[in-house]
Amino acid sequence: MSVIDDSKNRQSLQGLIDTDGYIPQLSVDCTIFGFHKEKLRVLLLKYHDLDLWSIPGGFVFHDEDLREAAARVLYERTHLNDLFLDQFHTFGRKERTQNNVHQILLKNRGIEVPKDHWIFQRFISVAYCSLIDYTISETFPDALNESIAWFDVNELPSMAFDHERMIRHGLTHLRRNLDTQLVAYNLLPEKFTMMELQKLYEIVLGEPFRRNNFQRKMLSFNRLERLEKFYDGSANKAPYLYRFKDGLEAFPD
Template structure:
């Protein structure tokens, strides 16, 4: 997360980074028919937060976000979308950060650049859960997935940020055809439907969903997948491209 947390110790003096502005990432994964979010834990201070980071003085803001997601997941080619700037003055609260710095034994004074007001540019990322390797940053010690309905209390307005990320994801699901970014390279129609149902929070009719997805012309049938269970084997699909 940003707002001061998860900063790179090599730059703890603020040299080389933009001040007052940071990025946060809501990194979504999908597993066991559940939508998951990647969170950092600062266990010494008992604090949970979204992954985030700062912007180097000559770095594109979008690249800073890519860097953060790459560092937390080990993944390169991920779907990443800027969705909102959280910039209310009232959200600014440096007490959790002080707690983290104190717990970590970092020296600081009240004028430390990390304790000043920050606004954050927020992104959501869709990653392949099976390929991601969660890794904490320099300050935190745990980085792991949480089901959306079992998220611990988070610092500042990070819970609202997740809520807004989710509703943005919901809005763009049909229009931008982004659901498949949460799945491995090959998947069954039932897998895809589970992604949609979980994100939208409602059941979809199987036959209607299948007709719609096939009608988009972006799915390629690969082979049959024998699940080892007593029924017809479903096809495996791969996403190929945008419709013509």
């Protein structure tokens, strides 16, 4: 967990209400899952002054694609760059932003905003997810937040808005779409063995597989291409290498 200097904070909060350039009542949020060895984690930011954590999110400029906004917001808040972001759901229940964190943050800092400003109204949020190796990703918190940390997906702290639901749904999406580009792009090398793929599946799905069953199931999806054998110089039987076939990209916006 890293902590930064608080001095830029007021300026950034003021930025929250310079909102002319944004589409009203719309936000993007990024559920970033981190995978390494036996752990599946999610990246969270902690607000100043509040005992609440959130996933990295922000607003959408009028002249910006939705997907561009997600990438920009993620970079601004965490310094993560160049991720494969997969849009998985848009959250639009009318009561989802009732615990309006922005309102509390602004009030605590003595910043006045007209009560009818759209920042106090309900928000629709478009959620993206990604799965990365968290040991090779450097992150830092932005001025709105005092800390950033990876949490075990089964041990989340108190979350703002409906961000706990977002994480739960993001995880469901991840589990349903393991056999697509989402995983291949960020985590596995271009060519991988069936055992490497199986390890990844077991950790994300949280259950073990029998080796033969797993291989049969993977091949039945018809999404893997078998390549040459992988010789590592050991006495063991050399396994085949595989790669994902083309044509399984996420939807463009």
